[in-house]
Amino acid sequence: MVSPLPVSSATNRQQRLWAAVKAHREPLPAKQRRFKWGTTSFMLAMHVAATFALLPRFWSWQGLVAFAVLYWTTVLGVTLGLHRLVAHRSFVVPVWLERILVIMATLACQSGPIEWVALHRHHHRYSDQTNDHHDAGRGLWWAHSEWMLHEIPALDHMDRFAGDLLADPFFRWLDRWFLLLQIPLGLGLYWYGEVAQVHGGGLGLVLWAIPLRLVVVYHVTWFVNSATHAFGYRNFDSPDLSRNCWWVAVLSFGEGWHNNHHAYPSSARHGLRWFEFDITWQHVKALRRLGLARRVQQARYVSGAS
Template sequence: MEGPRPPLPATQRKFKTGTTGFMLAIHVGAVFALLPRFWSLQGVIVLAVLYWATVLGVTLGLHRLVAHRGFEAPRWVERLLVLMGTLACQSGPIEWVGLHRHHHLFSDQPNDHHDAARGLWWAHSEWMLHKIPALTEIHRFTGDMEKDPFYRWLDRWFLLLQLPLGAGLYWYGNWAGVPGGGLGLVLWGIPLRLVLVYHVTWLVNSATHAFGYRNFDCPDRSRNCWWVALLTFGEGWHNNHHAYPHSARHGLRWFEFDITWQHIRALRALGLARRVRIAPVFGHRGDAPASA
């Protein structure tokens, strides 16, 4: 895990034009959203609701349900959560899950695509601007998802999800006479939301491999970082997660508040989550994850 990393090979040093251009455009759009002319209470509400839906789609849907199968849910619930997570525009669900499973297999090793030993900026976001070998191995990790035509469609056309969302926001903003109009709601609901969700979720790759404490002696740099946990609905308890990847609950100590886990508890109470896998809680006996 430790030790200096060799420079990237020449084939990986070139920036990917499409991804880099898209990220620049989204960040410019987020800056425009903050202009006073586009400020409105409705914009704040749209941002808050879509932030909740998108982050929860990533943490609850793509991550704990699909990538690690920490619990089971009816197919319509799973697909709805994956659809919410795909709104994050972090590639399609098959690629997202495949890369995440690859990361767990090689966490903080030289072939980890966001290897934290290459530096915080690389782990945070630079890795995605370059050609990474892990993309060629995704099919090794996603056989369960590739059988589903819905997931295959989302993986190919995930960017198109922003079009009906943008059209709806634009229509409502103009119809309701929102300050800043429909364009203001679009800017708050798409580029500003995406930039916030990007950097918040990317902190799990960067900050939680550098800052915080460790409950478990994992063979990587994973750490528990409380402020990342707050922003990411519990994903910041990263050392716990790397110790027990299949646990649907990440916050294991009484003070490790896990918002995503509370949503799973609610789903279970409604009969929409079953076979929930939980790591041993501190103060309880047992070494292996249990079911609840």
């Protein structure tokens, strides 16, 4: 049980945590300081392509709709599917629905589902400690995205943190071939853009729906690793730097209520106070009403509890 904190205590605790964390960070070993050029080149290419998508020649209402639909698909796939369902098993759904949600998440191109889940579970085990792969104590830029451009020692322990998924052929296949899912998506969008004579053509639709969408989803996800370990308030005295950040919660469908989540990782509900709106939790409740979600775990915030 993690106790709710008075505001003054939460602030003082956070200041002490920041001071302690920053005081005990040794430089990374030389091997880990080297860039992984495959990952770095891919991320650079996506950001360049996303910039081209914003050129007036590629603008269209159809492109905006494709972006919005796929943003909802991929963010919800990550938050509802990979995160709350698979990584934390905070509720149970039929296998066919779990598969659909994981495929939705995999369209976000945030590595394969086994690697994603293993790293997330590792983060919870060592949150803001020296072996946390996106340790906020090394700075916001490191926690935001730089960590993934280098060697990630935590991946050596995937069997320990995601052994349940490694035993599943479906997850193993997706983990290896997740990038291939962008090919039929891109071909379908390009075909529609050409046939419907969308302004910007098929290329415009592809640019809005794939690189621009991926880059926005990347940064929204990364803000959960960086901004919510630096900005916002704390409801609970969790032993890390996690905070609740409202604007990250809006962009990430409720993942920004990060201190709540670190206090109660197995809770399907992250927004615990009346004003902490949690879009993903609304989807969980809808699935429960439809009889598709069961054994839903839900933490509650009780003001003044000890």
